[in-house]
Amino acid sequence: MAVDAADRLLLRELSDAISSDPSLTETTLTVIGDTHGALTLGALAECGFTNVKVHQDALSGERALLNNAAELAAAIPTGATFEHFALSEELVQGARVVVLRLPRALEQLDQWAALIAAYASSDVLVLAGGRIKHMTLSMNEVLARYFDTVEASLAEQKSRVLRVRGPKEEIARKALGNWPRSEHHADIDLTVCAQGGAFAGTSIDIGTYDLLAVLDRVSGQQGMRIIDFGCGTGVLAAQIAKLRPSATVIASDQSAAAVESAKATIETNALSDRVSVVRDDGLSAQPDASADLILFNPPFHSGAAVHAGTSLRLFAEAGRVLKPGGELWVVANRHLSYKPALRNLVGETREVRRTPKFTVTRSIKA
Numbered sequence: 001m002a003v004d005a006a007d008r009l010l011l012r013e014l015s016d017a018i019s020s021d022p023s024l025t026e027t028t029l030t031v032i033g034d035t036h037g038a039l040t041l042g043a044l045a046e047c048g049f050t051n052v053k054v055h056q057d058a059l060s061g062e063r064a065l066l067n068n069a070a071e072l073a074a075a076i077p078t079g080a081t082f083e084h085f086a087l088s089e090e091l092v093q094g095a096r097v098v099v100l101r102l103p104r105a106l107e108q109l110d111q112w113a114a115l116i117a118a119y120a121s122s123d124v125l126v127l128a129g130g131r132i133k134h135m136t137l138s139m140n141e142v143l144a145r146y147f148d149t150v151e152a153s154l155a156e157q158k159s160r161v162l163r164v165r166g167p168k169e170e171i172a173r174k175a176l177g178n179w180p181r182s183e184h185h186a187d188i189d190l191t192v193c194a195q196g197g198a199f200a201g202t203s204i205d206i207g208t209y210d211l212l213a214v215l216d217r218v219s220g221q222q223g224m225r226i227i228d229f230g231c232g233t234g235v236l237a238a239q240i241a242k243l244r245p246s247a248t249v250i251a252s253d254q255s256a257a258a259v260e261s262a263k264a265t266i267e268t269n270a271l272s273d274r275v276s277v278v279r280d281d282g283l284s285a286q287p288d289a290s291a292d293l294i295l296f297n298p299p300f301h302s303g304a305a306v307h308a309g310t311s312l313r314l315f316a317e318a319g320r321v322l323k324p325g326g327e328l329w330v331v332a333n334r335h336l337s338y339k340p341a342l343r344n345l346v347g348e349t350r351e352v353r354r355t356p357k358f359t360v361t362r363s364i365k366a
């Protein structure tokens with residue numbers, strides 16, 4: 001859903017803040033975690049802001065915002081603009097109002113909150129909202145690490161906004177120095193680096209372990225081109241690069257946090273000469289029939305929603321990008337039974353490994 005009750009409540013809270021202090025609209029608004037652009041475009045079209053700095057973790061979210069902005073151009077006052085920023089000091093520098101959509105991962109919220117508290121104005125108002133079913137008291141605790149007051153709005157249409165004030169700048173700057181976090185995994189001799197929003201953090205997902213367990217069985221011709229699709233922190237890319245020293249490896253993910261994490265993992269493990277990391281939605285940057293091998297631990301969430309359709313679109317992408325005879329290795333929860341879809345979208349599919357929770361399949365591009 002491109003806009004929901006939590007977005008509407010956030011925009012209403014923003015309007016209330018402006019009623020109390022109309023000068024806020026002369027400042028640059030920061031928006032973090034906008035899913036499809038409702039917050040950014042709402043602030044420009046309805047709240048009187050003329051400048052918005054926005055950070056969206058997912059590249060598909062950035063594209064949705066750009067498309068929605070083009071569609072709604074008539075509703076946006078002339079001269080009112082937004083610009084995308086990485087999760088950086090520049091995004092929040094001197095901000096007096098920040099609107100954010102609460103992320104699923106507490107670690108991601110921790111990093112966002114520390115960034116705001118470290119660099120926004122000392123009188124900043126942070127409006128952090130979400131659907132109540134996705135909110136926990138731990139979110140208040142995380143925000144309270146970096147701010148003096150965290151006050152909850154009344155619930156409305158199953159949504160709520162946390163009004164947050166009083167940044168603890170010193171604590172926040174110190175905490176920011178801990179990102180990306182890293183952890184050495186002696187069993188696979190790999191140091192995994194992770195930003196707050198990266199899947200599995202510095203740990204290694206049990207599904208990923210199942211794919212790692214059969215990695216020595218993937219095809220292995222000289223000079224092959226390998227893609228770690230939806231690379232997260234880059235564990236699969238790093239391990240296959242070690243196993244196939246003559247290969248070129250591309251680690252690809254649409255999440256900004258994943259890409260930053262994978263870059264750090266690859267650099268820390270001295271693999272930068274063989275692995276490149278790219279931010280891409282699907283494999284849109286990869287030519288048809290260009291890869292010999294794709295490793296894939298697919299997403300089963302789209303934002304907070306569980307959505308099998310996401311993976312099917314991505315399997316079709318993998319099928320397009322594989323060379324004839326190329327291999328797609330997928331690890332997935334057993335109950336998802338992707339085999340028929342993989343057969344259709346890629347080619348002949350066999351189960352290579354089965355554990356109580358996961359199966360690993362190999363599909364060969366026809």
Ligand SMILES: C[S@@+](CC[C@H](N)C(=O)[O-])C[C@H]1O[C@@H](n2cnc3c(N)ncnc32)[C@H](O)[C@@H]1O
Pocket residue numbers: 060199200205208229230231232233234235236252253254255258280281282283297298299300
């Ligand atoms: C289950 S995680 C696996 C991460 C990593 N490969 C691992 O095994 O730890 C799935 C990954 O797919 C990424 N992803 C989701 N949708 C995507 C899309 N449309 N294009 C590219 N990557 C996507 C997510 O950001 C996430 O990092």
